[in-house]
Structure formats: structure tokens, C-alpha cells
Amino acid sequence: MAAAAPPTSPPVGAGVGRFEPALMRRKLTGTVFYGACLAAIGILLLALTFLLVDVFARGLPWLDLDFLTGVPSRRPERAGLLPALVGSFQVGVIVGLLSFPIGVAAAMYLTEYARDSWINRLLQTNISNLAGVPSIIYGILGLALFVRLLGLGPTSLAAGLTMTMLILPVVIIASIEALKAVPDAQREGAYALGATRWQMVSRSVFPAAAPGIMTGLILAMARAIGEAAPLLLIGASVFVTFLPNPIEGSYTVLPIQVLQWSTRPQADFQGISAAAIIVILALMLVLNALALIVRVRLSRHIQW
């Protein structure tokens, strides 16, 4: 027993030789990584800059009042954007008018009414899966349902209804987020005053969630105006030289007009295509600014 090995704890300082903090090298790796992060953002910024510079350099010379108020023409110098602007406006209005009430109602049901049953879980899962369905698939559905079955034909009304189906999951998800952000005290306060459930939801919770809901709705409408794939199947791809009537006759929208012009080989058509892109980007900017203003102004008096 006495001959047992001495305690194995090493003498003080014995580990120093083996433990290499190598701080310099590790810090250098970190710096290199930070550089890579900045480089990634740099690449994105560069791509964005090139895109904008190219579009503006090509498009600005073509952008004037005649372009905004004219109709498409086989000659680029006389071509205008008005039918596409009106078509996009019609689709946007239909999407806004339908997806606001339906989207908010669906979100209210899922957050304020639904109990945790299998059917409600199915509704929830279904909506998040719909948000991931490729947009062109909605075009196939719209073609079968609105154009053929309901006999609406390839009109901007059918386009608006198709786009509403595409946008609804986005509006519902944004509205659910906004409603969930309202604290329960708001609900209990309304109940304490004797409100029914619907009075509580419509007069207490909804106003508090309105800024978030409106922001989500405006951004969804921006997406509806920029999206074009489903409308290819709803017949938006024709040469339209008149202002579209929503319930009959053909129509076109801004992104489809860009597609048609940019597939022409002549450089001048690339020019008016770029001019139309500037108009779309300007619209996006206006809608995004509007969303920001709504969020700030409506939420000014809400504090929790």
C-alpha cells in the first residue's frame, strides 16, 4: 500500500506546455470569418446596385408622360403602359377587397375562436402548406375553376380571383401574427365589461391588431402586383391596346407587359421594358412606404 503510485495530480504549471491557447490564430480565423460575412453582404449590395443602375440607365430615357398614358404599339417609340397599369390596378383592387375580409375573418377564427381540435389543426396546417405551393399552380386552378367552370373567361376578374387565392394564405398568416401579438389583458378587459366574444374580437382585439394586419395586407398586395406566373394561364399574355374591362375582353398586367417586351430582340424594346420595370419598382416603393406609415401612425396610440 505504501508503495502505491504517488498522487497523479500534475505539478503546478505542468499543463502549460500542452495547452496552447493559440489566441492569435483563433482570433485571425474569426476575423477572416467576419470578413466573409461582410463580403456576402457586399455581393448582395453589388448585385442590387448593378440591377438598379442597369434598369435605370436603359429605362429612364423612355420614361415620360406619353409612355404612361399610351397603349402598346409595334413601334417602341410609340408604345405605352396604360392598359397594363389599369389591368394591374383592377387585379390589385379585387385582391384587396376580397382578401382583407376573408383573410382577417379566417385569422380571427383561428386565433380567437378555434379550440385545439383536429379539424382546426388541419385548417392551420393547410394554410401554411398553401403558402408554399408554387404560384403557377394557382394559375392552373384558376384556369379550371374561374375561366372554365364559372365561365368568367380570361378576364381581369378571373385574374383577380386567382390572385386572391394565392395571396390569402399570406394575409391570413400576417393577420394571425398581428392578432397573437395582442396581449390577453386586452381580451379580459373587454370581457370584464360584459362584452360578448364577437364584441371583444371586433372592438377590442381587432383595433389593437389593425396596424399589423394592414401592414401585412399592403405587402401582400405589393406581391400580387409583382407576381405574374399564375396570370399566364389566365390569358394575360395578349397584345392589349385598349383599357381592359374587368368582366369581359382581354387584359394585361405590368409584369406580363415587361415579359412581352423583354422577349423581343430589339434593343429599343429592352429600353421600354426597363421603363416599365421602373414603374413597377416605384409602385413597390410606394406600397412599402405606405405599409411603414400605416404601421407607425396607427400604432402611435397603442402601448403595452
Next chain:
Amino acid sequence: MTSAARPLTRRRPRTERIIEVLLFLSAALGVVTTIGIVLVLAFETLEFFREVNPIAFFTGTLWSASIQPRAFGVLALVSGTILVAGIALIIAIPLGLLSAVLLADYASPRVRTLVKPILETIAGIPTIVLGFFAVNVISPQLLIPILGKQNIGGFSALAGGIVVGLLVTPLIASISEDAMRAVPRGMREGAYAMGATKFEVVRKVVFPAAISGIMASIILAMSRAIGETMAVLLAVGTKPQFTLDPTESVQTMTAFIAQISLGETAQGSIEFKSLFAVGATLFVLTLALNLLSGWFVRKFRTAY
């Protein structure tokens, strides 16, 4: 007497019931959409399979829908789709994850206010604009000068993949950033207390802890890249072929559907029917990816 004191809310007003039913119907509308999509795709695809052998459809590598001799081997379109989506991910994963790390762990508030808008702007650009960018900038000013005119044409899977990569980068960045932010501060501080450098904290603590969200973001980005239409339609050309050579012109499933709807194809013709079979393939593929993404989040989520 007592009747005056009876609370009004004891019997639930009928309007309350009606409102609840209306809200439920709004939420259930999404299920109708899903059923509509599945029914339309299934019905029309079965019609198509009466004329084309499904085995030949799923295993064939030659696609020629409009030109005789006709061939409907969907693998030619699937390979084009996977090629474009693969290139997109090779670009978007590093750019998106590095941006996410920057936003979650490195960025000072000032850098944040610079980086966030860059990502949000890219996310908000209509995809047709990115297609225009691919044809007018990426191909002629980046790819052709680097690779040479004899090696790459004006339309290529590479050009399409690059712009789709830009398009899905914000998606990876925002979901991954949320996942990294959800890693509790205590875990980071624990690692710092052990002497780890910032890079080591990110690589060995934050990244592994956030892996479920990161994987989910990558799978969603893949699904989005596969379903993207307008950017790809302009950038990759119209030549369906079974190849994995990124410098070749290819055709994706979405671009095929778009091309058929753009053309003068008669609605009863076999090439028009093939559109639904391709749509069904696309729908099943993206749905599988979306479900996989959700599974990743649930399976590997660690609750802190």
C-alpha cells in the same frame, strides 16, 4: 323585478353563432383551395395518362411536347429544374447563412440598419425583374466575358440559377436569423466564459443549436427555387434536355407550363394536357419539400 336583472348574455345572441360560422367558413376556404388544386391536377393528369404511358412519362429523358416526333419524358424537365435549383442553393446557402450570422451575432445596430433593407429590397423585387437582370446583365456582362462566347450562350441554367439564388437568399437569411436569435443568451455566455472566441461561439454553439431552423430554411428555399417561374422563364431558355451541365440552355417544369400557356396551343391538345401532368409533378415535389421542412423543425427543435 328579476327579469330586469337577468343578464343579456346568458342566452347567446344568434348573431354570435352566425358570426362564428362565417369566420369558420373563411378559414375553411383554404381547404377548398387545396381540394380544388388536388382534384384539378389529378383529373387532368389522368386524362393525359390515357394517351401517354405514365411509366414512359416518369422515366423518359426526352421531352418534345409540340414538335414531332412527340416525347413526354418528364426527367428532361425535372433535371433542368434540379440543375437551376441546385445552382441557386450553392449561391444562396453561403450568402444567406453569412448574412444571418452577421445579423444575429456580429452586426452593430448601425450595420443592421444597413443590412436589413438590402435583404428586404431583394425579397421585394418582382421576379420578372430578376429575369430581365439575368438576360441583360448576368449573361452578357458577367458569364460570357468570364467563360467565353463559345462556352456559354445568352440563355443558360447558370444565369437562371444565379438570379434564383439571389431571390431565395433573403428567405434563408431571415428564417436562419430567427433560429439563431432563438438560441438563448446564456448558452453563448457559457461558451465565452470557457474562453471561446466569437467565431467559436457561432460555429460550435449557436450554429448547432439553430440547426433545425437552418435546415428548414434551406429546404424551403429549395422548394421556392423549384417553383419559381418568371425569372427562370426569361433566363434559362426553352430547350428541354436531360443534362447537368450548367452552361447549357435548359427548360424547367415551371417554364414549360408558362411557355405552353403563352403560346397558341389549343386547349384540348395533348401538349396542353401535358401541362397538367407537369404541374402535378411540380406540386407533389414542392409539397414533399415543404412537409420535410416542417418535419425538420419539429423533429430537431430543442426547447430552451
